[in-house]
Amino acid sequence: MNILISGAGIAGLACALELGTRGHDVTVVEYGRHLRLTGTPIDIRGDAIETADRMGLLAKIQEQRLRMSELTQFVDSRGEPVARIPMAEISDSDDDIELLREDLVRILADALPDTAAIRFGDSIETLTDRGVDGGGVDVRFASGRTGRYDLVLGADGQHSAVRRLVFGPEEDCLRHLGVYLALADLPGEARSEGANSIYNVPRRMAGVFRYKGRAVAVFQFRSEPIDYDHRDLDAQKKILIDAFAGHRSWRIPELLDAARADPGFFLTPASQIHLPSWHRGRVVLVGDAGYSPAYLSGRGTSLALTGARFLAEELERCGDDHTAAFARYEARQRPYVDFAQDRVHSGRDRMLPTTWAAIAARNKALQALGTTPDGPQQTTR
Numbered sequence: 398m399n400i401l402i403s404g405a406g407i408a409g410l411a412c413a414l415e416l417g418t419r420g421h422d423v424t425v426v427e428y429g430r431h432l433r434l435t436g437t438p439i440d441i442r443g444d445a446i447e448t449a450d451r452m453g454l455l456a457k458i459q460e461q462r463l464r465m466s467e468l469t470q471f472v473d474s475r476g477e478p479v480a481r482i483p484m485a486e487i488s489d490s491d492d493d494i495e496l497l498r499e500d501l502v503r504i505l506a507d508a509l510p511d512t513a514a515i516r517f518g519d520s521i522e523t524l525t526d527r528g529v530d531g532g533g534v535d536v537r538f539a540s541g542r543t544g545r546y547d548l549v550l551g552a553d554g555q556h557s558a559v560r561r562l563v564f565g566p567e568e569d570c571l572r573h574l575g576v577y578l579a580l581a582d583l584p585g586e587a588r589s590e591g592a593n594s595i596y597n598v599p600r601r602m603a604g605v606f607r608y609k610g611r612a613v614a615v616f617q618f619r620s621e622p623i624d625y626d627h628r629d630l631d632a633q634k635k636i637l638i639d640a641f642a643g644h645r646s647w648r649i650p651e652l653l654d655a656a657r658a659d660p661g662f663f664l665t666p667a668s669q670i671h672l673p674s675w676h677r678g679r680v681v682l683v684g685d686a687g688y689s690p691a692y693l694s695g696r697g698t699s700l701a702l703t704g705a706r707f708l709a710e711e712l713e714r715c716g717d718d719h720t721a722a723f724a725r726y727e728a729r730q731r732p733y734v735d736f737a738q739d740r741v742h743s744g745r746d747r748m749l750p751t752t753w754a755a756i757a758a759r760n761k762a763l764q765a766l767g768t769t770p771d772g773p774q775q776t777t778r
C-alpha cells in the first residue's frame with residue numbers, strides 16, 4: 398500500500414520502519430526542517446521492550462541506556478539530599494530502559510528501509526477521504542504538493558494536525574492534568590559531576606539533570622490551563638518566570654536566568670488525549686496524536702512503539718481490509734493506553750506536593766521506603 402505518515406517523531410518513525418519493512422511504500426512528512434532531537438530522557442517499558450527487540454533495535458537501544466532517574470535525589474534548600482526517587486515504584490521492572498529521546502529518534506531513523514522516505518519542512522493541509530470504494534485519501538500539503546494515498550497515519554504528536562482535520566478540535570479530546578513542564582539548557586554545568594537534584598516549594602519543583610555531557614534545568618509547576626501561543630518563546634518563558642515569582646530559595650533564581658537565556662527553551666503542559674476511536678475511514682492515529690498519556694506517565698514512547706507494531710501486524714494480517722486491521726490494532730493497544738493514562742496522578746503528587754507539610758511527609762515516606770540518599774544522613778549512622 399501507499400501510506401502517508403504525518404510526523405517523524407517516535408511513533409511516525411516506528412510506523413515507517415514497521416510498514417516499510419513489510420513492503421509498503423511509505424512517505425513521512427515532518428513539519429520540522431530536520432529530525433527534532435530535543436527532550437529529556439524517555440523510557441521504554443514492558444512490552445515495548447519486546448517490540449524494540451522484534452524491530453531489531455534492542456541492542457542499539459541498550460548501548461545508549463542511561464541511569465538518570467536512579468541518580469536523582471530530592472534536596473533541601475541548602476542542597477542537602479533528603480530522599481531518592483523510589484525506583485521500585487516508578488519502574489515497571491528492572492528491565493525498563495531509559496535513554497535520550499534523540500538517541501531513540503536517531504536509531505529509528507537510521508533503521509528505515511529504502512521503502513520509507515522522510516520529507517522535511519512540509520505538512521498536511523487538507524485531507525479528503527474518498528470513502529471505502531473511492532480509492533484512497535486525497536491530500537494537499539502546505540508546500541502546494543498533492544497526492545493520493547491508500548492510508549494516512551496521524552503520528553504528529555499531542556497537537557496533531559491530522560486529528561484536528563479528521564476527528565475535530567483539540568479541546569474536545571484534550572484533558573489537562575494541571576501541571577506544566579519546562580526545560581532549559583545549563584551549558585555552564587555540562588561537565589560538572591554529581592547526582593541530579595530536585596528541589597520543591599509548594600506546587601513547584603526545580604531541578605538539575607545531567608546526562609551525556611549535558612546539563613538541563615527542569616521545572617514543573619501546578620497550574621490551571623494557560624492560553625498561549627506555542628510559537629512565542631518569550632511568552633512561554635514569561636509563563637515559567639511568573640509561576641516562580643517570589644521564590645528565591647535553593648538555585649531557583651539562577652535556573653530561571655538559564656531559562657531566560659536559552660533559545661531552545663521548551664514548555665509543555667501535562668495533558669492527555671482521550672478519543673473513543675483512533676480511526677476514521679482510511680485515517681488512523683498512532684502515538685500521542687491518538688492517546689497521549691502525558692509525560693507524567695513515563696509511557697508515551699512505549700505506547701508509540703507498541704502502537705506502531707500492532708498497527709503494522711494487523712495490516713499484514715488483514716490484507717486490504719484496513720477497517721478490520723484498524724479495529725484489531727485498537728483492541729490490542731487500548732489496554733496499554735488505559736493503563737498508562739491511569740497512572741499519572743501518583744507521579745504528579747510525589748513530584749509536586751502542594752504544601753510544605755506535604756513536602757516533608759513525602760520525604761519522610763520515601764525515607765521509610767529505604768530511599769535515603771547518599772550524603773550527610775547516611776554518614777551519621
Ligand SMILES: Cc1cc2nc3c(=O)[nH]c(=O)nc-3n(C[C@H](O)[C@H](O)[C@H](O)COP(=O)(O)OP(=O)(O)OC[C@H]3O[C@@H](n4cnc5c(N)ncnc54)[C@H](O)[C@@H]3O)c2cc1C
Pocket residue numbers: 403404405406407408409426427428429433434435436437438439498519520521552553554555556557558559683684685686692695697698701
Ligand atoms: C521536541 C520534542 C521534545 C520532547 N521532549 C520530551 C521530554 O522531554 N519528555 C517526554 O516524556 N516526552 C517528550 N516528548 C514527547 C515524546 O517524544 C512523546 O510523548 C512520545 O515519544 C510519543 O511520540 P510521538 O511520536 O507520538 O510524538 P512526538 O515525539 O511528539 O512526535 C511528533 C512529531 O510530529 C511532528 N509534527 C507535529 N505536528 C506536525 C504537523 N502538523 N505536520 C508534520 N509533522 C508534525 C513533530 O515535529 C514531531 O516530530 C517530546 C516531543 C518532542 C517533539
